[in-house]
Amino acid sequence: MSTLSVRNVNKRFGGLKALDNxxxxxxxxxxxxxxxxxxxxxxxxxxxxxxxxxxxxxxxxFDGQSLLGMAxxxxxQAGVSRVFQTPEIFGDLSLIDNVxxxxxxxxxxxxxxxxxxxxxxxxxxxxxxxxMLCDVGLDAKADETAAHLSRGDKRxxxxxxxxxxxxxxxxLDEPTAGMARADTNNTIxxxxxxxxxxxxxxxxxxxxxxxxxxxxxxxxxxQGAVIAEDTPENIKGNPKVQEAxxxxxxx
Amino acid sequence: xxxxxxxxKDLLLFAVFTAAVLAGPIILKPIGAGxxxxxxxxxxxxxxxxxxxxxxxxxxxLSFGHAAFLGVGSxxxxxxxxxxxxxxxxxxxxxxLMGGLFSALIGYVSLRRSGIYFSILTLAxxxxxxxxxxxxxxxxxxxxxxxxxxxxxxxxxxVAFGRDYGAVLPSSDLFGLEMTGxxxxxxxxxxxxxxxxxxxxxxxxxxxxxxxxVKSNQNRLNYTGVNTRPYAxxxxxxxxxxxxxxxxxxxxxxxxxxxxxxxxxxxxxxVLMTILGGAGTLLGPVIGxxxxxxxxxxxxxxxxxxxxxxxxxxxxxxxxxxxxxxxMFVGEGWHLTLGALxxxxxxxxxxxLMEGVSRISNLLSRRRSDGGSGGTPHPEPAE
Numbered sequence: 001m002s003t004l005s006v007r008n009v010n011k012r013f014g015g016l017k018a019l020d021n022x023x024x025x026x027x028x029x030x031x032x033x034x035x036x037x038x039x040x041x042x043x044x045x046x047x048x049x050x051x052x053x054x055x056x057x058x059x060x061x062f063d064g065q066s067l068l069g070m071a072x073x074x075x076x077q078a079g080v081s082r083v084f085q086t087p088e089i090f091g092d093l094s095l096i097d098n099v100x101x102x103x104x105x106x107x108x109x110x111x112x113x114x115x116x117x118x119x120x121x122x123x124x125x126x127x128x129x130x131x132m133l134c135d136v137g138l139d140a141k142a143d144e145t146a147a148h149l150s151r152g153d154k155r156x157x158x159x160x161x162x163x164x165x166x167x168x169x170x171x172l173d174e175p176t177a178g179m180a181r182a183d184t185n186n187t188i189x190x191x192x193x194x195x196x197x198x199x200x201x202x203x204x205x206x207x208x209x210x211x212x213x214x215x216x217x218x219x220x221x222x223q224g225a226v227i228a229e230d231t232p233e234n235i236k237g238n239p240k241v242q243e244a245x246x247x248x249x250x251x
Numbered sequence: 252x253x254x255x256x257x258x259x260k261d262l263l264l265f266a267v268f269t270a271a272v273l274a275g276p277i278i279l280k281p282i283g284a285g286x287x288x289x290x291x292x293x294x295x296x297x298x299x300x301x302x303x304x305x306x307x308x309x310x311x312x313l314s315f316g317h318a319a320f321l322g323v324g325s326x327x328x329x330x331x332x333x334x335x336x337x338x339x340x341x342x343x344x345x346x347x348l349m350g351g352l353f354s355a356l357i358g359y360v361s362l363r364r365s366g367i368y369f370s371i372l373t374l375a376x377x378x379x380x381x382x383x384x385x386x387x388x389x390x391x392x393x394x395x396x397x398x399x400x401x402x403x404x405x406x407x408x409x410v411a412f413g414r415d416y417g418a419v420l421p422s423s424d425l426f427g428l429e430m431t432g433x434x435x436x437x438x439x440x441x442x443x444x445x446x447x448x449x450x451x452x453x454x455x456x457x458x459x460x461x462x463x464x465v466k467s468n469q470n471r472l473n474y475t476g477v478n479t480r481p482y483a484x485x486x487x488x489x490x491x492x493x494x495x496x497x498x499x500x501x502x503x504x505x506x507x508x509x510x511x512x513x514x515x516x517x518x519x520x521x522v523l524m525t526i527l528g529g530a531g532t533l534l535g536p537v538i539g540x541x542x543x544x545x546x547x548x549x550x551x552x553x554x555x556x557x558x559x560x561x562x563x564x565x566x567x568x569x570x571x572x573x574x575x576x577x578x579m580f581v582g583e584g585w586h587l588t589l590g591a592l593x594x595x596x597x598x599x600x601x602x603x604l605m606e607g608v609s610r611i612s613n614l615l616s617r618r619r620s621d622g623g624s625g626g627t628p629h630p631e632p633a634e
Contacts, residue, residue, distance in 0.1 A: 076476035
């Protein structure tokens, strides 16, 4: 069953055709990677999923519901969580608060004046947040201020913030960009563990190491069009992909 | 989750705060502030700053127009006196509601923008209210003279309950207890304590956590499934209601409302109070409000004669110089002192007086534990 379905999406910026009749079906419970050279339209496509850009034509549906024209918070409430290229966290709050906020957002919805109930530091919400921090290996830093974390730890925190919401779909925009090798490997391991739980993921990535160790299916974008969609093994051997994306070099 | 009560630590904080406010006349006597007129101001501006801090301290939205709500509260209270009753309870209820109504309207429009544009919008609205109070709204505000009570006011409720003030100009009273002197202060003090409790609950609630998240990273919060604008608007309305209540209390203690209460300098003053005390902290704004009103009282009371006495020990020529220099900082010019004080605080204690308090307590606890594992991180500087 496909959860995210992109049909005939076109997007033009002036004379530039950024997305050219893109079709994409993401199966539930799989990791789907979108790769392509710089300027291929990867980020434009992602922005169409999350309500930042409105495609000129075509449809983007999630579980049968159109995502077009929805506000970011509505898309999240529909079950889509997003990890940004530069980790977006609540820098001046503690790690535990960072994870509790999405948890409250999932429980209370987009807006609720919950001003009289005290947050219990040992209640179920705090416990849930703590177990998420434990999952990503940040439990020892729970009371630290998030802005002081390393890049890799910020990414782990951001993943914990998404996971605490039990998302149906997790969108990741270059999750290992700007990371040291050790951090990258840690992050890959973490994402593998997330995938094993059956969370559907769409990953946009430059790093081939990341893509081939994670993805079950890969779509290759070049000049705004999907030129191939296949398993990692077949993509490696696909001459069209090598030509467009790898400049003819053999993997 | 069951709504739970606040922690023991917060309960202790609230108990200490309550005790300190109620014992204010005794505690503040040694520094010469133990008289009701000034204490009353501490309490009223403390409420104003507490409310402002819910908006600015938590969400980071810097409003430059909160004096408008203060003024609206005062006008509403005086009108309630005139039309209904000299009892302060209906006056402050209507003042609070009117503050809330105005802040809902102004907040709804202003919150379409953030940062400096938001500040400018709120400033523009407040100046609009101020100018309208002086011009087209004169039938309601009585323009430059200010809105005053009159013997001939209808006071429908008072009349209905057979209360007759006779031929004198009435003053506000709570079931026979006149709202001047200490009863007036304690009425304001009880309101301050109630407001402090409400603020404490908000600070510790999921709602308060969302407001902090609005300040920290609105983009992330949106992608976390939260609609940020209603949160900011609710904070704006709550702070507007606090301001309306403060304005109402000003009218309770002195039943006269003038437009100058809405001027932008009054809006700036609450910003100074909050930053001086420590934006985003619970106690800071109350302390900041107290400090500013105290210094205003001390420094504006100085005059040439007092200064001459102070510098009497100097030779004549130097006395003249010292007096003319220092006279710029006192009396009418006390704002210069306030400015200097504010600069010193912002440069050396960006987290306000509360940062000073926490630094000192860190220093003490570190010394006690003989250089144990480092202190807590300093609070973020106010924006």
